[in-house]
């Protein structure tokens with residue numbers, strides 16, 4: 001597979017471009033998205049187009065402040081682009097109701113918090129809200145889905161705990177459980193490993209990759225990003241490169257985008273490649 005670099009970037013133009021789309025309808029698509037122009041300044045998201053194939057796990061990488069979270073919020077329909085559009089399952093998002101969006105897409109955002117004195121169980125049950133109505137009231141199936149989501153993130157034993165007594169990592173796991181309970185075909189995760197200890201980071205990585213459906217996650221750990229099917233690289237509000245992880249995570253790109261020097265090591269035990277980063 002090849003990488004695709006984008007016209008705005010100074011990065012070297014890539015090999016032949018291959019579409020991440022395949023033949024199926026993309027699960028999620030951003031078209032020429034622009035957002036967040038400050039007075040007299042450049043927009044924060046600057047003409048980003050990204051196609052996410054159904055069933056793919058896409059990693060969004062880039063330095064601090066490059067616009068990953070801003071792009072995630074646009075793709076989730078939480079903020080509206082100043083120009084461009086987002087298509088969800090082929091449908092322009094602006095024509096969908098909040099409930100229709102919530103049936104298809106869940107977002108785990110960074111720094112989401114609440115002051116409400118809710119329990120872990122209450123927080124995860126919120127994930128079922130889009131599916132409830134006067135005709136569709138809470139059922140045993142909803143209980144089972146919530147229970148499974150709590151178990152998936154290892155929070156079942158703490159389901160009675162009150163939100164403000166939880167640690168940062170526990171809160172993050174509850175956010176993820178709430179999104180899992182929403183049972184959508186598209187899951188957007190903004191730095192899901194944030195606050196998690198190494199055990200829970202690995203467990204979460206395995207869980208995310210086991211989950212069916214389409215996943216887009218902003219991620220800082222480039223060794224973990226290698227497990228995605230596709231990587232998209234943000235720099236100064238632009239998507240500057242995308243492709244298969246091993247094609248994207250090359251020394252020249254890492255030097256230009258992250259200002260680090262790459263060394264690739266091999267684990268003598270299983271032959272796995274490990275990326276090591278050094279200052280330039």
Ligand SMILES: Nc1ncnc2c1ncn2[C@@H]1O[C@H](COP(=O)(O)OP(=O)(O)OP(=O)(O)O)[C@@H](O)[C@H]1O
Pocket residue numbers: 036044062063064065066067068069070071
């Ligand atoms: N609502 C806002 N108003 C003004 N500036 C904003 C707003 N949201 C984001 N920014 C700015 O836009 C830039 C991109 O922010 P964003 O959070 O999207 O980056 P990021 O790539 O997710 O960063 P990080 O890796 O640090 O989480 C940053 O300089 C940030 O300060």
